Amino acid sequence: MGLNLRLTKRCMLNSLAKKTKTCSKCGEVKTLDDFKEQKGCKDGCRPECRDCTKKQQKEYYEANKVELMRKQKIYTQKNANKISERSKKWRAKNRDKCIKKHKDYYEKNKVEILAAQKVFYEDNKELFAKRTKKYRDNNVEKLKLTSKEYRTKNKDLIAAKKHEDYLKNPEKVKLKWQAWHKSNPEKSKAINTTKAARRRCQKLQATPAWADEKAIAEIYLKAQEITKITGVRYSVDHIIPLQGELVSGLHVENNLEIISLSENCQKNNKFNPLKHQIA
Numbered sequence: 001m002g003l004n005l006r007l008t009k010r011c012m013l014n015s016l017a018k019k020t021k022t023c024s025k026c027g028e029v030k031t032l033d034d035f036k037e038q039k040g041c042k043d044g045c046r047p048e049c050r051d052c053t054k055k056q057q058k059e060y061y062e063a064n065k066v067e068l069m070r071k072q073k074i075y076t077q078k079n080a081n082k083i084s085e086r087s088k089k090w091r092a093k094n095r096d097k098c099i100k101k102h103k104d105y106y107e108k109n110k111v112e113i114l115a116a117q118k119v120f121y122e123d124n125k126e127l128f129a130k131r132t133k134k135y136r137d138n139n140v141e142k143l144k145l146t147s148k149e150y151r152t153k154n155k156d157l158i159a160a161k162k163h164e165d166y167l168k169n170p171e172k173v174k175l176k177w178q179a180w181h182k183s184n185p186e187k188s189k190a191i192n193t194t195k196a197a198r199r200r201c202q203k204l205q206a207t208p209a210w211a212d213e214k215a216i217a218e219i220y221l222k223a224q225e226i227t228k229i230t231g232v233r234y235s236v237d238h239i240i241p242l243q244g245e246l247v248s249g250l251h252v253e254n255n256l257e258i259i260s261l262s263e264n265c266q267k268n269n270k271f272n273p274l275k276h277q278i279a
């Protein structure tokens with residue numbers, strides 16, 4: 001409080017009298033505001049101006065850098081707890097300020113930070129993998145639950161993303177799935193069985209009494225034939241999907257078409273009315 005009062009008083013006196021002083025270093029005439037406060041001096045200010053003080057301090061630091069850093073290191077080591085406590089207190093008191101400072105710094109140096117992080121990650125890849133594995137092993141149930149919740153909540157989003165990935169690089173996705181099926185034979189078998197059963201059930205439900213089963217079988221045979229001749233896998237597709245999003249088609253001969261497997265995969269239960277102008 002004493003200092004504040006003194007400074008305020010000094011400011012008032014300065015502005016009233018516009019007191020000036022000549023710097024003992026650079027010899028420039030400056031107002032008293034340009035001089036740092038110093039007890040014991042006649043006018044309460046240092047003989048050299050703020051700029052010169054700064055310069056002097058910088059020069060001193062540069063000249064004694066090694067020694068100063070050594071001392072600083074010893075002090076830090078000796079008072080680690082004290083320093084840590086002090087900075088913890090300061091951070092708690094100035095939380096918003098700290099966050100803003102970090103944020104600003106990050107925005108300003110984003111590219112460098114991300115690059116450094118990438119290098120650090122690459123250098124410590126194994127360590128990261130180990131840590132992740134340890135965390136996963138220790139939190140199996142928790143992660144299962146979180147993952148399930150996420151999948152339920154973002155079902156459509158995940159499906160759209162998967163489809164997008166597939167369209168971008170069908171070969172990569174295919175290889176990934178092949179690898180997965182190979183390394184998870186039990187699960188793979190279960191999935192295939194479930195899929196086939198669902199498909200059979202759908203067909204059964206969607207097959208009306210008037211469906212021409214002979215004509216249907218012929219279409220399937222023809223698809224096999226085309227595959228044999230061209231070497232490209234062709235399959236029979238339901239023009240209007242059996243369980244489409246908007247409409248559901250029937251398992252009848254005139255709702256079937258032969259298309260390549262990749263085209264069928266891309267179609268993914270979607271009916272394109274523009275392609276098949278069905279009235």
Ligand SMILES: [Zn+2]
Nearest residue numbers: 023026049052
């Ligand atoms: Zn000066």
